[in-house]
Amino acid sequence: MDEKIDRILISEDEIRDRVEQLAASISQDYQDRGPVVLIGVLKGSFIFLADLARRLTIPRVVEFIAVSSYEHGDTRSGAVRLIMDVRDSIEDKHVLIVEDIVDSGHTLHYLLDMLQSRRPASLKSCALLRKAERAEVDVTVDYVGFEIADEWVVGYGLDYSERGRTLPYIGVIAT
Numbered sequence: 270m271d272e273k274i275d276r277i278l279i280s281e282d283e284i285r286d287r288v289e290q291l292a293a294s295i296s297q298d299y300q301d302r303g304p305v306v307l308i309g310v311l312k313g314s315f316i317f318l319a320d321l322a323r324r325l326t327i328p329r330v331v332e333f334i335a336v337s338s339y340e341h342g343d344t345r346s347g348a349v350r351l352i353m354d355v356r357d358s359i360e361d362k363h364v365l366i367v368e369d370i371v372d373s374g375h376t377l378h379y380l381l382d383m384l385q386s387r388r389p390a391s392l393k394s395c396a397l398l399r400k401a402e403r404a405e406v407d408v409t410v411d412y413v414g415f416e417i418a419d420e421w422v423v424g425y426g427l428d429y430s431e432r433g434r435t436l437p438y439i440g441v442i443a444t
């Protein structure tokens with residue numbers, strides 16, 4: 270185990286099982302609707318998106334988007350900025366935003382607003398993790414893998430200073 274990891278919060282097996290369940294509900298909800306456009310939010314979602322996309326049993330298209338939060342020292346202002354857009358139009362398409370984590374909710378709120386203005390046929394969101402107690406804006410997450418407490422977590426796409434992203438589990442950082 271990485272020396273900075275205090276303990277494993279969600280094991281590799283637990284993640285695999287939950288991703289399988291999420292993929293089954295999404296596949297059921299979107300069946301007969303045409304392809305779903307999965308928009309992975311970089312960088313954190315890349316592993317979750319890869320696993321989720323491969324377990325879906327419906328037609329799907331993969332896109333990526335990148336955003337950045339403005340930071341002042343250790344705190345985030347809540348303002349979000351687009352760094353990289355999706356490649357194709359989403360007009361009249363069924364879109365599912367795929368996030369690794371919803372924390373304050375500002376990132377997802379920004380993305381839902383921005384993508385909705387492009388008139389998709391439908392727009393929903395899926396996050397592997399959600400820290401409900403950290404919410405600063407009211408944002409709906411349609412599919413949630415795990416509700417977690419306010420701890421600093423890494424692994425399965427999430428990082429601490431770009432480290433730990435490829436850990437196969439979600440671990441809690443020792444503080």
Ligand code: PRP
Pocket residue numbers: 310311312313314337338368369370371372373374375376377427428
């Ligand atoms: C993380 C995560 C979400 C966002 C959630 O990204 O991937 O996109 O923060 O936080 P919020 O709900 O408070 O807006 P981060 O900015 O750490 O970038 P990364 O995905 O490239 O690591």
